[in-house]
Amino acid sequence: xxxxxxxxxxxxILSYGGHQSMYKSYSPTHELIGRSWRRCLTEYxxxxxxxxxxxxxxxxxxxxxxxxxxxxxxxxxxxxxxxYTQISGLGYVLLLSDHxxxxxQFLGNKHDDDRLHKAxxxxxxxxxxxxxxxxxxxxxxxEQQALTCHRVDHFDSSHIGLTCTAAPxxxxxxxxxxxxxxxxxxxxxxxxxxxxxxxxxxLYARLIEDAYFLRRYRNRLVFKCDQSRELVQVNxxxxxxxxxxxxxxxxxxxxxxxxxxxxxxxxxxxxxPDLLECQWxxxxxxxxxxxxGVRAFRVSGTQQMLYGILIEPKTNTFSQLxxxxxxxxxxxxxxxxxxxxxxxxxxxxxxxxxxRLRHRDVSLLILGxxxxxxxxxxxxxxxxxxxxxxxxxxxxxxxxxxxxxxxxLFGYAPGTFTGGRVKGAKGLxxxxxxxxLFLDEIGDMPLQLQSxxxxxxxxxxxxxxxxxxxxxxxxxxxAATHCNVMQLIADGLFREDLYYRxxxxxxxxxxxxxxxxxxYLIKLLLKRLNPxxxxxxxxxxxxxxxxxxxxxxxxxxxxxxxEAVCEEGEITVxxxxxxxxxxxxxxxxxxxxxxxxxxxxxxxxxxxxxxxPWLEKTNSIPEQQMLIDRLRQxxxxxxxxxxxxxxxRPTIYRRMKKLGISLPRDV
Numbered sequence: 001x002x003x004x005x006x007x008x009x010x011x012x013i014l015s016y017g018g019h020q021s022m023y024k025s026y027s028p029t030h031e032l033i034g035r036s037w038r039r040c041l042t043e044y045x046x047x048x049x050x051x052x053x054x055x056x057x058x059x060x061x062x063x064x065x066x067x068x069x070x071x072x073x074x075x076x077x078x079x080x081x082x083x084y085t086q087i088s089g090l091g092y093v094l095l096l097s098d099h100x101x102x103x104x105q106f107l108g109n110k111h112d113d114d115r116l117h118k119a120x121x122x123x124x125x126x127x128x129x130x131x132x133x134x135x136x137x138x139x140x141x142x143e144q145q146a147l148t149c150h151r152v153d154h155f156d157s158s159h160i161g162l163t164c165t166a167a168p169x170x171x172x173x174x175x176x177x178x179x180x181x182x183x184x185x186x187x188x189x190x191x192x193x194x195x196x197x198x199x200x201x202x203l204y205a206r207l208i209e210d211a212y213f214l215r216r217y218r219n220r221l222v223f224k225c226d227q228s229r230e231l232v233q234v235n236x237x238x239x240x241x242x243x244x245x246x247x248x249x250x251x252x253x254x255x256x257x258x259x260x261x262x263x264x265x266x267x268x269x270x271x272x273p274d275l276l277e278c279q280w281x282x283x284x285x286x287x288x289x290x291x292x293g294v295r296a297f298r299v300s301g302t303q304q305m306l307y308g309i310l311i312e313p314k315t316n317t318f319s320q321l322x323x324x325x326x327x328x329x330x331x332x333x334x335x336x337x338x339x340x341x342x343x344x345x346x347x348x349x350x351x352x353x354x355x356r357l358r359h360r361d362v363s364l365l366i367l368g369x370x371x372x373x374x375x376x377x378x379x380x381x382x383x384x385x386x387x388x389x390x391x392x393x394x395x396x397x398x399x400x401x402x403x404x405x406x407x408x409l410f411g412y413a414p415g416t417f418t419g420g421r422v423k424g425a426k427g428l429x430x431x432x433x434x435x436x437l438f439l440d441e442i443g444d445m446p447l448q449l450q451s452x453x454x455x456x457x458x459x460x461x462x463x464x465x466x467x468x469x470x471x472x473x474x475x476x477x478x479a480a481t482h483c484n485v486m487q488l489i490a491d492g493l494f495r496e497d498l499y500y501r502x503x504x505x506x507x508x509x510x511x512x513x514x515x516x517x518x519x520y521l522i523k524l525l526l527k528r529l530n531p532x533x534x535x536x537x538x539x540x541x542x543x544x545x546x547x548x549x550x551x552x553x554x555x556x557x558x559x560x561x562x563e564a565v566c567e568e569g570e571i572t573v574x575x576x577x578x579x580x581x582x583x584x585x586x587x588x589x590x591x592x593x594x595x596x597x598x599x600x601x602x603x604x605x606x607x608x609x610x611x612x613p614w615l616e617k618t619n620s621i622p623e624q625q626m627l628i629d630r631l632r633q634x635x636x637x638x639x640x641x642x643x644x645x646x647x648x649r650p651t652i653y654r655r656m657k658k659l660g661i662s663l664p665r666d667v
Contacts, residue, residue, distance in 0.1 A: 005157075005160065012152075013041070016034075016037055032143050033153045036139045036143075037134055039142065040133045044130050046133050046155065048133075052132070053158075054132075056120075056124045056126070058124075061124075065100070066104045071215070073096075073105060075208070075211050075212045076169075079208040080094060080096055081107070082204070086200070088107070093108035093109070093112075093116060093121050093183055094106065099175075099176045099179075100141075101129070101138055101179070103123055104123075106125075112185065119158075120132065120159075121183050129141065129142050132159075133155030133159075134153060135159065136165055136166035137181050140181075145168065146167035148197065149166075150163045151187070163184050165182050165197045165198050165201050166201065169205050171212070172217070172241065172250035172252070173250065182197055214311070216241075216250075217249070217250065218313065219314055220241045221241075222240065222241050222311040224236035224238070224240075224308065226307055229307040229516075232308065236309065238252065238306070240272055242283075245280070246272050246280040247272075248272055259275070262275055277345065279352075286308065286310050290343060295307070305345075336380045337351050337358070337380050337384060338351065341517065342517035346515070347509070350507050350508060353507060354377065357381075357505055363479070363501065363505075365442075365481075366378060366506075366508075366509065367482075367508050367509065369482050370482050370553075371554060372509040373552050374509060375394060375480065377509065381436075381478065382476075387435050391431060393429075393431050393435065393436070393437050394440060395428050395437065395438065395439050395440065397440060398440075398444035405449060407425070408427065409427055409452075410427045410463065410465060411426045412427070427464060429462050430462060434474055437476070439477065439480070440481075441483075450494065453498065457501050458501065485499055513548050518543070521552070522535065523535070525555065525559050526571075529560060529563050532569050536572045539573045543555075557626075558580060561626050562577075565627070623659060628661060638652050
């Protein structure tokens, strides 16, 4: 017998003409429900005034449906049981149906057997939309997406007391395999009460789907990745099964979503190296080269970062085939270059290219923001090249006065100009003969000197000022700039022919804020400053969250200061410069000193390989000035500075004594 609530519901459906507003207030999934109602009325010819009893298939039919998904059920069972233990106390039952809507697994309270059987919340129940009308399972099958069908969302009036939430489970090819559903006989009238149920069901549907994916491709190499390095080992969202050449054989739902975004810009068959802008060996060697078994990759054509691990196949066929390939394809270890990068994709490509080109005499153009380590990279390339026993001469084109740069670069004969050396000078280009000439900030070189430099590079000869006889030279030129050289060329400030002479290959250094290996760089730099120093979690979080406009130079300064003022070797957030915590940049506090080039003394320009390249200029960092700045900001109030830095007053006094800082007489 139809009651008043059912009659009202029947009238609503019969008067429904596709107008979503008619029942929009009932459910946040009204669009899905509305499409389902239309299908029930127009395609299936269902009559809402004729409620249908629950349909439970025969034991034989149920067995046939279960047998067709037997392998899947074996994988899903653990996830289903785990989910049920979390929801059973809240009055929910759990249904797992196949792609046709037949419930092939059911978990519920036996005390409610009769009521559940009558409602169709039972093993063998048919929840296909064609028979049962709008329901979570049936509509999920048709719409291929998760939803909650809450009370009056159901088409059949006999189900308007139920709340049901379902999520699809797909096979590795993207075809619907099953539907996971949790339902309750009684629930709150508000559909929002089921939001958590929807998220929980989706979570377990994904876990079951991924477990089945791994089962299906247990004899293949599987690449598992996630946007979080910390969670990829336990909860990697994307799965890709690979063949021996790195081609993607299959992907889980999250992986297919990424491929769908990428495919319009690629060929039909996508390889994982193409997707991640890397070499096949970079993927194969994850286990061999990365310390934690995780490696960072950048999705092709985007800034999206993914952190991946490898799941080895159960059989030995793949491993035996590829172990030798991995070993053979691994790049030569070059410690001086390798230690400049932990695990950043952009840096990895730059270092890989630098390794391949280090023995070639091709000119290199190093691009990057100020403080990203352009000179450090140049020195490492020189130190690992066949010219390593010859001079490395660095010239800061922006630091030499324009009036002196020509004589400094090209040299001059005796008596060429007043104030010059009596015997003349070779010039920095000649000083680099046989070795490497590093032209830093080449974009700031005066235009008139660019022509002379171009001639030197083209002819392999330098003509000192005041002479008529050129001198043969053999130098490899590495140039660097933070400028947009193409814009300089367009503005007429840089010679295009010189650009192409310098740019035999380009090495790009990412800004520190864009690097995904900041965590490792911070630990590495701190260890080199003080192996015994410790960085507390709050300090690390602040450092990782800061934008680092001064890049690695600023990071070195920051760590040096923090290590100097901390107590007992433990750095907390209170020991960091204020701008790192508040997100403000106070250039007066952390202005990095730039070593100017002495026009008369080039003895400091010949470089030897450094064991700690990032800390090359640490000794020149004005720790004294940093502390003085702090004291001045607090008007030489030692207690205020100590409180600001989170240390004791004696610590400040000790640092002042060590650095030779005295209180002003008027304090």
